[in-house]
Amino acid sequence: MLALPLTYAEFRAVESIGLTELCRDMLADNRQSIQIKKEDLAVRNLERIVKTVLIISQRQGFHGMSLRQLSQQSRLSMGALYNYFGSKEELLQMIYRQGQKQIHQLLPAWIARSQSAAGQLMQAVCCHLYLSEALVHVFYFFFMEGKHLRGVDQKKAVALERSTEIYFEEIIQRGMDGGEFQAVDVSMTASAVKSLLQDWYLKRYKYRARKISVDDYARFALSFVFRYLGVRDAATL
Amino acid sequence: MLALPLTYAEFRAVESIGLTELCRDMLADNRQSIQIKKEDLAVRNLERIVKTVLIISQRQGFHGMSLRQLSQQSRLSMGALYNYFGSKEELLQMIYRQGQKQIHQLLPAWIARSQSAAGQLMQAVCCHLYLSEALVHVFYFFFMEGKHLRGVDQKKAVALERSTEIYFEEIIQRGMDGGEFQAVDVSMTASAVKSLLQDWYLKRYKYRARKISVDDYARFALSFVFRYLGVRDAATL
């Protein structure tokens, strides 16, 4: 049995990640366009809004969600909503940009905590899975709605997708160069790893139904990839 | 280098799969609700409609597509459109149901062409990849819009997803029982295979940019999985 460098519980104890924190940052980054003065109130309402957006979008897509529906389910009037964003499109962008920041901040930091390529791969896989677990709805939203963004935001979404893949490419390449991993197609392997990680939040309902925890999944994904990379006794890493 | 049981070119030569064929079937299955008498004309227009729906939906989602937009881009008037479907919702269902039929018909037939578990796994992976290559836009549409279906169709979508996974579970289980594969978690492994197959049509742009052909991808995916299953010389299969 492969030993994880850190469990989800440990991760959560160290990093404070969640919708509340996300919304606090969101408020800070959009202070000029959000009218509300009282900090607490603003964060609380913003969280209600974002949470509702994520839930409705998961079922109907962001396009399919009307602001009336959002207003009813978040129990904020139409007028009140417009104190928090200028337009429906802007709301989409706000959520999107905030989520992107999280990944950019966390992933490299956690990778740096290990020296060996195998260790870094474990850190990266765990960090990505745990982050997507803490913010499942956000990640799911990203995947489904990212394609509907336009202009600059569209480019940023593609760039984010690419940049996380590059982290994996670099680790795999370093592992091959250092003799830890056997020779493989680096970009294809990184791509496969990414697809496994995405499956976790795209098929959340499935894994929940089967009572697979994120720790279970991390162990499985890592052993799957390590075997391909020819890492014999991943158990002792 | 792993030898594929069949290439994409060979697959296409045997099976006639494409949007035209899909639309011909679609017309046959909805003969009562489609007003148009002339067979050829109906198929041609239906294909224009479906093709346009898939393109617009890929960018904006089905919800985000207005029928006016569909009318303009397909160069059929609003009135004409309504000769081919009764409502926007019905159009979605028509496309969805037709695509489902394809998978249910093809996958089991191709799997049956091989005896060994390893052989069946190759057949299943190739068939799934080639089918999704022939109908990329349809598969992409399925994944993105399947979540927005309601009622019976929602259930059917989940059932389809599950049924293809079961094909893989069965093959892997049989391979383990027969000693061809080493012991693994069957459901997790099948799930991982499925996620690799989905990546092909979900990230089509990426692989096209990198000039990875579907044959390349099939070889990679199979070698990745075979190594996990402990199949030593997949090259000679």
Add this chain to the structure above:
DNA sequence: GTCTATATACGGATAGAC
């Protein structure tokens, strides 16, 4: 700060001319 009421545009859908 939050609400209700409303302006304005756009959505799906249909009727009826050609």
Add this chain to the structure above:
DNA sequence: GTCTATCCGTATATAGAC
């Protein structure tokens, strides 16, 4: 069979009362 014109509901967004 196809088109144009139009109905009518609902969408986003805003103004102004409280």
